[in-house]
Amino acid sequence: MAAKKVDFGPLEYLIGTWKGDKGLDVAPEKPDAKSATKKNLPKEENPYFETITIEPVGDVTNAKEQTLVVVRYHQSVFRKSDKEQFHDEIGYWIWNPANKTVMQSLMIPRAVGLLAGGKITEAKGAITFKVSAGADNKDWGIVQSPFLQKKAKTEQFVHTVTISGKTMTYSETTTLSIYGKKFQHVDGNTLTKS
Numbered sequence: 001m002a003a004k005k006v007d008f009g010p011l012e013y014l015i016g017t018w019k020g021d022k023g024l025d026v027a028p029e030k031p032d033a034k035s036a037t038k039k040n041l042p043k044e045e046n047p048y049f050e051t052i053t054i055e056p057v058g059d060v061t062n063a064k065e066q067t068l069v070v071v072r073y074h075q076s077v078f079r080k081s082d083k084e085q086f087h088d089e090i091g092y093w094i095w096n097p098a099n100k101t102v103m104q105s106l107m108i109p110r111a112v113g114l115l116a117g118g119k120i121t122e123a124k125g126a127i128t129f130k131v132s133a134g135a136d137n138k139d140w141g142i143v144q145s146p147f148l149q150k151k152a153k154t155e156q157f158v159h160t161v162t163i164s165g166k167t168m169t170y171s172e173t174t175t176l177s178i179y180g181k182k183f184q185h186v187d188g189n190t191l192t193k194s
Contacts, residue, residue, distance in 0.1 A: 053073065
């Protein structure tokens with residue numbers, strides 16, 4: 001019996017193994033007594049390298065009314081300074097061809113998960129996936145443990161991925177409520193499909 005052929009639509013561009021060593025993580029640093037009175041939190045910058053593996057899953061049907069196509073990914077991120085892994089993420093990119101919506105669901109082992117939604121645009125030979133989620137958004141939400149709700153609440157997530165040929169660039173901004181202040185935690189990298 002032949003395997004069913006699935007049209008992954010724009011998700012086809014994501015499938016493959018992507019590697020990049022130009023990443024920069026801008027994260028909040030715990031304030032000391034001197035910096036605690038400043039308006040903005042001190043920040044630390046961590047250059048990193050990573051691998052993102054994206055594999056086809058297939059299509060799924062919800063209540064015989066909605067058909068989605070799905071790819072699964074695993075992201076492993078390592079600091080350049082000590083070669084230690086500091087981020088691990090698993091999730092899915094999901095395409096709804098009926099209403100042209102793209103979704104990203106993800107989990108990280110800090111007890112945070114989310115479902116972000118958005119649109120795809122194409123221009124000048126590149127395709128861009130842009131999704132967002134918010135802690136108070138009824139459609140595209142964020143779930144986190146009680147500890148993180150108190151200590152480092154994720155309030156908003158915005159992720160933009162652009163693919164042109166065998167090059168992927170991304171920017172990810174996570175708005176945190178941490179140490180009594182708001183902080184824009186930003187990650188970005190350029191990767192190549194191997």
